Amino acid sequence: MAPVSADERNTRTISTAACLIIGDEVLGGKTVDTNSAYFAKWCFNLGINLKRIEVIEDDEGEIVEAVQRMSDRYDFVVTSGGIGPTHDDITYQSIAKAFNLPLKLHQETFEKMKLLSKPHPNQPKFDWDVDSPARKAKLRMAELPTDDSRDLKKQALFPHDDLWVPVAVVNGNIHILPGIPRLFQRLVEGLKPHILPRLTDPEGKGTHRVLFSTPLPESGVAGYLTTLAAKVEPKGIKVGSYPRWGKKNNTVTLVGRDLDYLESLVDEVEAGIQGLRVTAESDGEEDPKQIKKDVIEQADKDTADQVAKEP
Incomplete structure (x- = not known):
C-alpha cells in the first residue's frame, strides 16, 4: 500500500x-x-x-x-x-x-x-x-x-x-x-x-445518547440487552449498561446517529428493562411512577403551550 x-x-x-x-x-x-x-x-x-x-x-x-x-x-x-x-x-x-x-x-x-x-x-x-x-x-x-x-x-x-x-x-x-x-x-x-x-456529517449533527434508568441489577437485564445489541448494532446503535454502586437504579444507554431510530426503540427498551427513559442519570433515583407522571405532565404542558402560540 x-x-x-x-x-x-x-x-x-x-x-x-x-x-x-x-x-x-x-x-x-x-x-x-x-x-x-x-x-x-x-x-x-x-x-x-x-x-x-x-x-x-x-x-x-x-x-x-x-x-x-x-x-x-x-x-x-x-x-x-x-x-x-x-x-x-x-x-x-x-x-x-x-x-x-x-x-x-x-x-x-x-x-x-x-x-x-x-x-x-x-x-x-x-x-x-x-x-x-x-x-x-x-x-x-x-x-x-x-x-x-x-x-x-x-x-x-x-x-x-x-x-x-x-x-x-x-x-x-x-x-x-x-x-x-x-x-x-x-x-x-x-x-x-x-x-x-x-466530517461524515458535514452539518455536525453529531451522535445522540438516550438514557434509561432501571431498578433491575445488571444480571437481570443482561439477557435482554444481549438480544437488543444483536438487533441494533448492525444499524450503528451501541447498547451500554452501567452499574451505579450505592444507588437504587442502574443505567442503560443507546448511542447512535439515527435519532429517529433511537426514538423508535424507547418503548421496547423501557419494557425490556422494566425501567424508564430519563434525561440524566440522577433522574432514576426518583420513584419511577413519579418520573412517568412528571413526563406526562411536562408533555401536556408543552402541548398546551404550543396550542396557545398557534394563531
Whole structure:
C-alpha cells in the first residue's frame, strides 16, 4: 500500500479521532487531566468516533512512537501538553523527529507572540530584540515542526485573533495543543470551522445518547440487552449498561446517529428493562411512577403551550 501523503491526510473525511495527553505531571498524579474528557464530548457532539485516549510521559521515544502510530490509524489526532519554554517541554521536537522534520522559527507565531504576549511583572526589562536566556526560552514556543514541501498556512492554524498560540499541524492530521485546559478548550473549539466540511456529517449533527434508568441489577437485564445489541448494532446503535454502586437504579444507554431510530426503540427498551427513559442519570433515583407522571405532565404542558402560540 502506497504511503498516505500529509496533504491527503489534511483533506480526507474525518470519521475517527485519537487524543494523546503528554505529561509527567498527569502520570504522577500532580495534575488531573480534563482535556481528554473535553475532547471526548467535543467529538461526540460532532459525530466523530473517538477511538483512543492515551497518557504518556514527557519522553521523546514514547512521543515519537505514539504520534506515528496514531497518525497512521486515525483521521484526526490531537496532542495536549509539552509545548512550553522549559527543558521538559519536548513535544514539538519529538513530533518533528517522528516525521523527520526540522524545527524552524515560525515567523507568524513569533510576530503574534510579540504583539499579544503580556509583559511579566518580574521581567520588566525584557526586550524581544535583545538576545537573552528568557528570549531563547520564549522562542522555543515558536519553533514548529516544518515541512518545506508543504504550504505553511496548512501547518499552523490560528483559530482566535486574540491568541498567539498556534495549533501546529504535522503530517496533515496531528494537531499539537497546549496542556492548559483553558487554552486547550478554546483552540479545540476554534478548530471546528476548519473540520466541519470534512466530517461524515458535514452539518455536525453529531451522535445522540438516550438514557434509561432501571431498578433491575445488571444480571437481570443482561439477557435482554444481549438480544437488543444483536438487533441494533448492525444499524450503528451501541447498547451500554452501567452499574451505579450505592444507588437504587442502574443505567442503560443507546448511542447512535439515527435519532429517529433511537426514538423508535424507547418503548421496547423501557419494557425490556422494566425501567424508564430519563434525561440524566440522577433522574432514576426518583420513584419511577413519579418520573412517568412528571413526563406526562411536562408533555401536556408543552402541548398546551404550543396550542396557545398557534394563531
